Amino acid sequence: DVKVTQSSRYLVKRTGEKVFLECVQDMDHENMFWYRQDPGLGLRLIYFSYDVKMKEKGDIPEGYSVSREKKERFSLILESASTNQTSMYLCASRGPTGQGNTEAFFGQGTRLTVV
Amino acid sequence: QKEVEQDPGPLSVPEGAIVSLNCTYSNSAFQYFMWYRQYSRKGPELLMYTYSSGNKEDGRFTAQVDKSSKYISLFIRDSQPSDSATYLCARGGGNEKLTFGTGTRLTIIP
Numbered sequence: 001d002v003k004v005t006q007s008s009r010y011l012v013k014r015t016g017e018k019v020f021l022e023c024v025q026d027m028d029h030e031n032m033f034w035y036r037q038d039p040g041l042g043l044r045l046i047y048f049s050y051d052v053k054m055k056e057k058g059d060i061p062e063g064y065s066v067s068r069e070k071k072e073r074f075s076l077i078l079e080s081a082s083t084n085q086t087s088m089y090l091c092a093s094r095g096p097t098g099q100g101n102t103e104a105f106f107g108q109g110t111r112l113t114v115v
Numbered sequence: 116q117k118e119v120e121q122d123p124g125p126l127s128v129p130e131g132a133i134v135s136l137n138c139t140y141s142n143s144a145f146q147y148f149m150w151y152r153q154y155s156r157k158g159p160e161l162l163m164y165t166y167s168s169g170n171k172e173d174g175r176f177t178a179q180v181d182k183s184s185k186y187i188s189l190f191i192r193d194s195q196p197s198d199s200a201t202y203l204c205a206r207g208g209g210n211e212k213l214t215f216g217t218g219t220r221l222t223i224i225p
Contacts (some may be wrong), residue, residue: 004158006185011223033212033213035215040123040217041217042121042123042203042215042217042218043159043203044214045212045213045214048212048213056212057178058212058213058214061141065175090158090159092158092213094213103149103161103164104161104213106158106159106160108157108158109156109157109158
């Protein structure tokens with residue numbers, strides 16, 4: 001059974017803290033994605049990675065960075081958390097280029113609250 | 116301009132009705148289109164995908180892409196209460212970034 005695991009289901013952090021959200025997949029997928037999901041705004045792409053140490057900005061990268069040191073792990077970093085980063089964060093992974101892979105597998109989400 | 120635009124609803128229909136969910140997309144070069152379904156407090160799961168244009172059917176679900184109008188549709192026949200969820204259209208395959216519409220919350224009323 002395919003699996004994308006996010007390190008925390010719920011997280012509460014203080015304004016200004018550095019926050020790490022971890023995502024691990026066991027499907028040997030090249031592509032990994034980080035989204036945030038907000039009511040009325042849907043899923044918005046923050047960053048994605050198509051290979052180890054490679055990263056591309058999504059639609060809303062400001063205030064975030066990412067790290068992909070190993071193929072199975074993709075980390076999202078909030079350098080200095082702010083209240084407007086309170087959201088549901090979803091990680092996803094997908095198979096490699098050239099096979100027309102369309103199915104992305106999602107983690108269960110991390111509900112982050114910044115106070 | 117957003118890559119994929121979707122009416123957020125909400126949409127409520129009686130059980131057994133045909134449901135039509137729609138999206139538009141911005142770039143005629145897009146080839147891969149998907150529909151994801153998301154139940155409350157869960158991550159999205161792939162429901163259907165289509166490549167280029169035309170129809171694809173899977174049981175009670177039909178996905179349709181009209182490239183001339185840049186329109187993506189999902190039809191649900193004989194809708195069931197278990198179909199109540201948020202439906203998200205998306206584009207992007209292989210090594211492309213995967214971007215979503217805002218999602219439409221659907222409720223099937225028994």
